[in-house]
Amino acid sequence: MSRGTKRGGFLAWLGGPTRGASWSRLVLSIGLFLVAWQVAAMYLVDNRLLLVPFTEVAAALVDEIADGAFASNLYTTVLELAIAFPLAVFGGFVIGAILAGSKPVRQTLDPILTAMYSLPIVALAPLFTAGLGFGVASKVAIVILMAIFPVITNTDAGLRSAEPALIETARSYGASRLQVLRTVTIPHSVPFIISGVRVAFARGLVGVIVAEFFGAVSGVGFAIAAAAQSYQTARLLGYVVVLGLIGLLASIGLTALERRLAPWREES
Amino acid sequence: MxxxxxxxxxxxxxxxxxxxxxxxxxxxxxxxxxxxxxxxxxxxxxxxxxxxxxxxxxxxxxxxxxxxxxxxxxxxxxxxxxxxxRAMVFQSDNLLPWSTVIDNVAYGLTLGGMRRSRARQAALRQLELVGLADSAGQYPRELSGGMRQRVNIARALAVDxxxxxxxxxxxxxxxxxxxxxxxxxxxxxxxxxxxxxxxxxxxxxxxxxxxxxxxxxxxxxxxxxxxxxxxxxxxxxxxxxxxxxxxxxxxxxxxxxxxxxxxxxxx
Incomplete structure (x- = not known):
């Protein structure tokens, strides 16, 4: 790195490993995006139904916050995710572990799981709203169905892909089956599971918003649908920005979690 | 005999x-x-x-x-x-990538039920013997092939x-x-x-x-x-x-x- 700091100055520092640099990169990329947005809205896109400047979106968001609507919508969506997502992760882990542990079960369920994973489950959203009502329950159901499959698949793959040589070594040191699981198979599967959780969160977020489109009394998706029906582009985009921030926060959180649970994978 | x-x-x-x-x-x-x-x-x-x-x-x-x-x-x-x-050493070092060098050397001992702190003390002595005490806190990925194989041998010797x-x-x-x-x-x-x-x-x-x-x-x-x-x-x-x-x-x-x-x- 000394080479870089001598010659490259700021750019080299920005590409460096420090915490300050990593936050600076984040701020810089968001800043550049907002500038591009502002320029596009002011000079490139005339259609105000499609795009309005970021400054107007920010103003609409401030109004929404002052009104109290923002907090209640955000609360609903976060609550739905907070109930459904841990259930999906836990359930996906358990089912994935069962699949990894039993070949007949895995082979029997595989076609169904593959079909369900590739199915656009949001297509079921109207059904769930009709069956479970406009409240939290229908959203929780959709989010679980959206999020559980990547966790199942990755847990199964992670638990089954530990190197046979490592397992043989463990056994040669007298490890019991449980010890092999605890010291080899599970640590090996951690990065797989975390990347499954990453995909699961993205899918869960889609699920909760689409489910709220189809029938809700509150929530970010509900607010977006309402704004769209009254052609309030600025308000709509304000909520979309918030969704982007939620995704970003989740990603940062998962990266931190991975660093904690799988420190051996960090770049030196 | x-x-x-x-x-x-x-x-x-x-x-x-x-x-x-x-x-x-x-x-x-x-x-x-x-x-x-x-x-x-x-x-x-x-x-x-x-x-x-x-x-x-x-x-x-x-x-x-x-x-x-x-x-x-x-x-x-x-x-x-x-x-x-009887301890086995394979051609590939088969170190656990998720464990530090010292925990790899202590592996056989902890499997046998030894407390981690005691196992680490014993592991450190083996690392000194193979000349790798300074690498105790590193991950296997950070070592050369020859160093990893020495860790592997230390792990085998640690179970005495x-x-x-x-x-x-x-x-x-x-x-x-x-x-x-x-x-x-x-x-x-x-x-x-x-x-x-x-x-x-x-x-x-x-x-x-x-x-x-x-x-x-x-x-x-x-x-x-x-x-x-x-x-x-x-x-x-x-x-x-x-x-x-x-x-x-x-x-x-x-x-x-x-x-x-x-x-x-x-x-």
Whole structure:
């Protein structure tokens, strides 16, 4: 790195490993995006139904916050995710572990799981709203169905892909089956599971918003649908920005979690 | 053999056959009528052409495989599965990527139920012995191949086994590293002289290390000849460039050459 700091100055520092640099990169990329947005809205896109400047979106968001609507919508969506997502992760882990542990079960369920994973489950959203009502329950159901499959698949793959040589070594040191699981198979599967959780969160977020489109009394998706029906582009985009921030926060959180649970994978 | 009280570390292979029976294919006789005795504290190398069952023999000694016929005795008890009395070192270092160097060395001890803090103390002593105490907190990924293999050996020694079983431990290393590593192994071994069975392709490596070199013949594997190596210890690496050393290497090569040529379809 000394080479870089001598010659490259700021750019080299920005590409460096420090915490300050990593936050600076984040701020810089968001800043550049907002500038591009502002320029596009002011000079490139005339259609105000499609795009309005970021400054107007920010103003609409401030109004929404002052009104109290923002907090209640955000609360609903976060609550739905907070109930459904841990259930999906836990359930996906358990089912994935069962699949990894039993070949007949895995082979029997595989076609169904593959079909369900590739199915656009949001297509079921109207059904769930009709069956479970406009409240939290229908959203929780959709989010679980959206999020559980990547966790199942990755847990199964992670638990089954530990190197046979490592397992043989463990056994040669007298490890019991449980010890092999605890010291080899599970640590090996951690990065797989975390990347499954990453995909699961993205899918869960889609699920909760689409489910709220189809029938809700509150929530970010509900607010977006309402704004769209009254052609309030600025308000709509304000909520979309918030969704982007939620995704970003989740990603940062998962990266931190991975660093904690799988420190051996960090770049030196 | 006088079977005195100091039986720990003695290995006896008595008339052993090992037949693999793969599903829907013909059985393969890997080893046949194999007899071998290894004295406590002895360093024995096993050489032989590919397919002579060297690795199979080692897995039998460890207990990962069970003989089809005959018995294997370690110390005073028959071998019935892996045991911490016998530690195995493979060609690939097989370190746990998610554990630090010291926790890798402590691995066998913690599996045996030792408290982590105590196991780490014992592991540190082994790391000092192999000269890697400074790397205790690093992950295996951060070490070179030779360093990782030394950690692997330290891990095997940490469980304080009576027998050390090594399956071509230096085969993945470059030639120079390999030379130094075999000298290192002798230095480490000389500190407490455990029984060692060392599998290798490299005849000069075997002669340099061993008290006796066991030459296996291929298909089915059985003992072709046991060649004693009487050079004094400690041995310098320069021993390898002496005439007596060369004569033993040549002799062993002549025993194996026919089979290697045969396996290549040459005559």
């Amino acid at each position: 006088n079977h005195g009280p100091n039986e720990a570390g003695r290995l006896v292979v008595d008339d052993v056959d090992l037949v693999f029976t793969p599903a829907r294919r013909d059985p393969v006789v890997a080893l046949e009528n194999l007899d071998l005795e290894v004295e406590p504290g002895e360093f024995v190398c096993v050489v032989g052409a590919s397919g002579s069952g060297k690795s199979t023999l080692l897995r039998l000694l460890d207990g990962m495989l069970t003989p089809t016929k005959g018995t294997i005795t370690s110390g005073s008890a028959p071998v019935a599965g892996p045991s911490r009395d 086994p009576q027998v050390l079983l090594l399956d071509e431990p230096f085969a993945a290393l470059d030639a120079q590293t390999r030379e130094i590593m075999s000298a290192e192994l002798l230095r480490i071994w000389s500190t407490d002289r455990k029984t060692v069975v060392f599998i290798t392709h490299q005849i000069d490596e075997a002669v340099y290390l061993a008290d006796r070199v066991v030459v296996l013949s291929a298909r089915p594997g059985t003992v072709r000849e046991i060649v004693p190596v009487d050079f004094e210890r400690p041995r310098e690496l320069s021993l390898k460039r002496t005439d007596p050393f060369g004569r033993i290497v040549d002799h062993i090569w002549s025993l194996i050459e026919v089979e290697v040529r045969g396996s290549l379809g040459l005559s």
